[in-house]
Amino acid sequence: xxxxxxxxxxxxxxxxxxxxxxxxxxxxxxxxxxxxxxxxxxxxxxxxxxxxxxxxxxxxxxxxxxxxxxxxxxxxxxxxxxxxxxxxxxxxxxxxxxxxxxxxxxxxxxxxxxxxxxxxxxxxxxxxxxxxxx
Numbered sequence: 001x002x003x004x005x006x007x008x009x010x011x012x013x014x015x016x017x018x019x020x021x022x023x024x025x026x027x028x029x030x031x032x033x034x035x036x037x038x039x040x041x042x043x044x045x046x047x048x049x050x051x052x053x054x055x056x057x058x059x060x061x062x063x064x065x066x067x068x069x070x071x072x073x074x075x076x077x078x079x080x081x082x083x084x085x086x087x088x089x090x091x092x093x094x095x096x097x098x099x100x101x102x103x104x105x106x107x108x109x110x111x112x113x114x115x116x117x118x119x120x121x122x123x124x125x126x127x128x129x130x131x132x133x134x
Contacts, residue, residue, distance in 0.1 A: 049095055050097060057090075064110055068110060085104070086104055087103070088102065096120040096121070099116070099117050100114065100116045101116075
């Protein structure tokens with residue numbers, strides 16, 4: 001029986017390339033997972049703030065309905081403004097988010113005429129965008 005020598009040169013190169021590829025894919029997977037986690041946390045904070053504002057708006061509606069039942073009227077609640085159309089406005093702020101609620105008394109009931117959530121933002125002037133001109 002004759003012994004055939006195994007050449008390890010090509011096998012070592014192949015294993016090295018596979019190791020480098022697997023390490024690169026592992027680093028990329030870890031980096032992507034961290035970026036996804038960071039984005040998920042930012043989204044969770046945004047949703048939490050929005051839900052807190054929604055809860056404050058609902059508490060305002062409850063207080064307005066209760067004051068109307070007591071005969072005081074929702075316009076007498078603190079931090080409210082009444083415009084010329086008789087709409088009672090209340091604004092809530094939390095961070096860069098805000099909620100503005102408008103209610104009106106109609107036919108002995110309260111009607112929500114506006115419920116607007118907004119977020120403050122500023123245009124990034126540092127971006128170098130192509131204007132279409134040469």
